[in-house]
Each structure stands twice: as C-alpha cells, then as structure tokens.
Amino acid sequence: MRGPTIKTHTDIESARRQFFEHGRMPSPSVSNVIAQSWLRCADRLDPDARPPIEITEWKTLEHRRDLHAELRRAALPELDALAELLRGSESLVLLADTEGLILDTVGNTDFLDKTARIALQPGAIWSEAQRGTNAIGTTLAEERAVEVLGREHFLECNEILNCHAAPILNTRGEICAVMDVSSNSRLNNLHALGMVRMAIRIVEHRLTYTVPADCRVLRLHQQAQLLGSYREGVLILRDEHIVGANRTAVQLLHTHWQELLDTPLEQWLETGGDPRASIARTLDGRQLHTARQCTPSPKPRPRAPAINDGFIDDPSTSVQLEQAVAVLNAGIAVLVCGETGTGKEVFARRLHARSHRRSGPFVAINCAALPETLIESELFGYTDGAFTGARRKGALGRIREADGGVLFLDEIGDMPLALQARLLRVLQDRTVIPLGCGTPVTVDFDLICATNRRLEPLSAAGRFRKDLYYRIQGYNVRLSALRERHDRIAFILSLFEHLDTSNRQLSPQTLQYLAAHPWPGNLRQLTNALRTLIALTPPGSTIEVETLPDDLLGDSSDCMAFPPLLGGDLRALNRAAIERALEMANGSVSKAARQLGVHRSTLYRRLRDPAGNKPHCQ
Numbered sequence: 001m002r003g004p005t006i007k008t009h010t011d012i013e014s015a016r017r018q019f020f021e022h023g024r025m026p027s028p029s030v031s032n033v034i035a036q037s038w039l040r041c042a043d044r045l046d047p048d049a050r051p052p053i054e055i056t057e058w059k060t061l062e063h064r065r066d067l068h069a070e071l072r073r074a075a076l077p078e079l080d081a082l083a084e085l086l087r088g089s090e091s092l093v094l095l096a097d098t099e100g101l102i103l104d105t106v107g108n109t110d111f112l113d114k115t116a117r118i119a120l121q122p123g124a125i126w127s128e129a130q131r132g133t134n135a136i137g138t139t140l141a142e143e144r145a146v147e148v149l150g151r152e153h154f155l156e157c158n159e160i161l162n163c164h165a166a167p168i169l170n171t172r173g174e175i176c177a178v179m180d181v182s183s184n185s186r187l188n189n190l191h192a193l194g195m196v197r198m199a200i201r202i203v204e205h206r207l208t209y210t211v212p213a214d215c216r217v218l219r220l221h222q223q224a225q226l227l228g229s230y231r232e233g234v235l236i237l238r239d240e241h242i243v244g245a246n247r248t249a250v251q252l253l254h255t256h257w258q259e260l261l262d263t264p265l266e267q268w269l270e271t272g273g274d275p276r277a278s279i280a281r282t283l284d285g286r287q288l289h290t291a292r293q294c295t296p297s298p299k300p301r302p303r304a305p306a307i308n309d310g311f312i313d314d315p316s317t318s319v320q321l322e323q324a325v326a327v328l329n330a331g332i333a334v335l336v337c338g339e340t341g342t343g344k345e346v347f348a349r350r351l352h353a354r355s356h357r358r359s360g361p362f363v364a365i366n367c368a369a370l371p372e373t374l375i376e377s378e379l380f381g382y383t384d385g386a387f388t389g390a391r392r393k394g395a396l397g398r399i400r401e402a403d404g405g406v407l408f409l410d411e412i413g414d415m416p417l418a419l420q421a422r423l424l425r426v427l428q429d430r431t432v433i434p435l436g437c438g439t440p441v442t443v444d445f446d447l448i449c450a451t452n453r454r455l456e457p458l459s460a461a462g463r464f465r466k467d468l469y470y471r472i473q474g475y476n477v478r479l480s481a482l483r484e485r486h487d488r489i490a491f492i493l494s495l496f497e498h499l500d501t502s503n504r505q506l507s508p509q510t511l512q513y514l515a516a517h518p519w520p521g522n523l524r525q526l527t528n529a530l531r532t533l534i535a536l537t538p539p540g541s542t543i544e545v546e547t548l549p550d551d552l553l554g555d556s557s558d559c560m561a562f563p564p565l566l567g568g569d570l571r572a573l574n575r576a577a578i579e580r581a582l583e584m585a586n587g588s589v590s591k592a593a594r595q596l597g598v599h600r601s602t603l604y605r606r607l608r609d610p611a612g613n614k615p616h617c618q
C-alpha cells in the first residue's frame, strides 16, 4: 500500500517509455504494483486499443445486486457519505464485486466524456483482464489497496482518470467487494485513498452486525471509549472459538486471518477465568478493553418503505409524486423546486422510476456545472470532425442519450441565456441539430427540471427567458424545507430507523433537539447528522443528547420554536403524533400511516407500544 502520492507526470511518462518502448521494468518511477500489473496486461492487451465497453444486462446486474444485498446495505451509506465529501470535486464513488463488475456508483459524471461515463456505470466490468491496469481490477489482482493515476492505467484511453481503490473484507478475511474513488486526472486528490480506507473500516464494522444466531460477539480495543465505535475490533465466537473477525481485531491481536480463524479464544486472550471480564490480556501481555454482546447481534428491523436502497418513500410528498407521474405520463414537463438538499433529484429519479418511461434512460444534467466551452457539444452532440479534437465517430450529446427516457435538467435557473434559446427550440421541436450537421434529429423524451432558485424574479430581471419558464413548468412541485414540515418528527424517526440496522434508539431529548434544529441543509444534512450519531453510538444503545455535536445543540436562538415533548416522554410524543395523524385521516390507519411515513403494520405496532420499544438484551 502506498501513502499520499508524490509521483509526477514526468516520472510516470519516463516509466511508460522504459516499459513500452524499451521493454524494461520501470521501477522506481512507478511502484512495483503498477509495474507488475503492466507485465500481466502486456501479454493480452494493446495499450493503444480502445476495447469495447460491455455493459452487463440489467437483469444480470439486478441479480448480482441481490446476491450482494447485505454488502450493499452496509456499503451504500458510505458511498453516499464519500460522494458528499467529494461533492464538487469531479469525483465518483464506486462499489464493485469480486469480478470487477460495478454494482453502484454515486456522484457526478459530468466531468467525464461520454465513453468514460458509460465505462464507469453500473454493469461495466473493470477486471484487469478486460480494462488493463486500473484501481478496481488491480486491487482484486493484488488483494491490496491500489492507486492508479492517469497514465499509470495500462490503456491510454483511461488516462483521464485518477483512481483509488481498496478491498472490503468479510468477517472471514476474504475480499467481498472493492470500493473506489475515481476522479478527473487533473486533480491530485492526495487523501482519496485514505478516505476510501476509512469508509471501508466503517463498512466492515457494519458487516459484523449480522452474525448467526448461535454466535456471540466480543468487542475489543486498547481504549475503552472506542468500544462500540467503528474503530473497535470485533471477534465473532461460536462455542468460544473465533469464527469471524474484523480487520481491526486481527491487527489488535498482531496476527493474520489464517492463524486466527477457527481457533479457541483462549489461545489469544486471557480473561482470568471470567469470560465476562471487561479487561483481557493478549498473550504478549498487552491490555485490551473488552465487551461481550450478551445476545446475538440484533437482526435488522423491518425497514421503512424505501426504494433504491436508501430513500424513505416519503408520504408527505407521495401525493405530489402521484400527480407528477400522471402529468409526466401525459408528456407535460415537471418543475421541482425547493431549497438545497430537500430531495429534488431523489424526487426526479423516483418520478422516472414510476413513469411509463421507467425502462428508458434517466439522463441528469447539472446546468450549473456545464463547462462553458463544451456546453453545445456536450448537450447537442457533434458529427465526425465537427471541430478540432472531436472524436472520430462524433458524439450523440446528452439530450439524445435521453431518447426514450427522461431528461433531468438540474439547477435550470443557472443555465446561460444563450443556451436557454437553443434549449427552447429543442423543447418546442423535439429535435436536436448536432454541431457540424445541418440536419435536425428527432428526439423523444419527457422533461423534469429542478431548481433551488426562484425563477419568476430571475425571469422578471431578464436572466431567465419567460417563454422557457412557461414551457418547463407544466406542473410545479415544491418540496418543503425540513423546518417547515409538520411531520418532521415522524420523518426523523423513519429516516433514523432506516439508517440504523442495530437497534439503537433516540432519546426523547435527542429527538427534541433534532426536531427543533433549523436544518439549512435539509434532508442531506439530516441524513449525514444521523449517520454520524449512529457511528458514534454502540449497537443496541440509546443516543443521548450528549452525543449531539455542538452545532446541533447550538445556541437556542438558532433553533425553531418547537413544542416541548409531552412530559419529555417519547411514548407520549409518539402517541400524540399518531393521534393527530389519525384525526387528520378520519380514522383511516392506512392514510395515517402514509402521513407519518411508516408502514401500516408499524402504526398498528406503535398503537400497541407507542415508544416502539425493542426487545432488550437479557
């Protein structure tokens, strides 16, 4: 594994010359890992070739995703969190299986040209055999974390990427997936690999949450306060034999997986005859703090209704969604407005998934992030040799990529005026004229736009064309800011239940603070805050108000007026929320459940047990 990169382009260039022109091993200009990978690839690939990008069929991809359901549940929140950290830095976060098949990507692909965008999409295979030296494939070949920067990629066509990947290990120490951050090679993201490694530790820790019913969990660390955090070591025991572990436990015991697995615990730790002792000694005399989980790791609760592994099917927007589906299916454009982080893109994706265009593509374009010089070619495409540097076979352009599906124009309020005129023509005629070609090409798509700006004043000030404004807002959806939502307690509880897989609870006071916070970053900020609280709290315990970071505890003047919890009691609060919802729904449990954002069965359960208490550890 390598630390932060200090290689220069000149180093890589000289290594390439030594290897490809003179047939010499290039060390030390590139690492041995890269040199060995080049050697493996030289036998079967041509570095100048552009091998076709094969995308696995949708059905096969879905099948693979099902096979990795548990892994994806553990990893997707971290992919989201990494993408959030890298937001705006022309980076993409990927999860691939052990054959290098990309299962999921999160982030913005706008910085990539079309070919690379396709190559980095779910379903594409990035094994070394298919795509030469690359971070995913080479990580799998070397079974270690790998960075592949620009022209270190064996195939020249991949030189536009800097990639940083590391393997995710299951509790038997076997590689079960690879996490990767791929960025524009013009960026030198020295910390990307470190970020990937940290995310992987969290994922691997989460993989220890679901253990077989006949197993017990032993947590260990030198520092007692880290027990229960993702930084602890975890041993999975059956009949006092170690049948699984996380990477940290292996490191804490100064050993290797092969030596550790299926051996008796007492071969590694002395507990002075008391298996419940909170301090144990390693055989070389080091002291470790330990905690036993007295019952098997809790099974994940039934999840709140969600689509696409991560999003609450939010009842307060479900009516808007139903209407928007009907409107979009009638060929009318939908405009989604709302502050940053209110879920506009999520809404648009759900709209596409529900519409009659669901089997067609969903093409998202961030109008604020389009590079000025490339806007036209990027959107409208170009023909063979339309301009210097144009690809030999031309390019479709993003609008034509949306043919048969949905075109999503995000941040439409930031689209330059000149482009607005051209877009208007496309929308009126449903044709595109690629650069270098006088002939219009018909294109068939439905349109969803989103903005966090108010378009009316922009249009009054002459910064947004009125005719375009009227064309894009056939139906207007306004997503409320979190602070405006009356159902925010129910929403916070649903989101929390969805994110937490290990029976943690929010104390009434914590919930009160969360509900009273103004959340300027809306659902995005709330999701990240809940994830942090979950990471900081041991499975099965209650998140107390002391765990809240200062900015959430904040100055009370930052907080919204929020009625105090009735008697500070979560039971009473839940009861009040349920009663209010039932009242508004004229006693219909289904409607009330939808209003509260919980499943009907959850509402029945809560009616019996309003605090939603879970079984306790005996």
Ligand SMILES: Nc1ncnc2c1ncn2[C@@H]1O[C@H](COP(=O)(O)OP(=O)(O)OP(=O)(O)O)[C@@H](O)[C@H]1O
Binding pocket: 080, 310, 311, 312, 313, 314, 338, 339, 340, 341, 342, 343, 344, 345, 346, 347, 452, 495, 523, 524, 525, 527
């Ligand atoms: N219905 C939902 N359930 C759970 N989480 C959600 C939901 N909608 C949005 N989120 C969370 O909020 C994040 C931001 O959502 P999204 O990107 O759609 O917001 P946006 O309004 O488009 O933001 P921006 O205007 O900044 O681009 C998501 O990544 C997700 O974590």
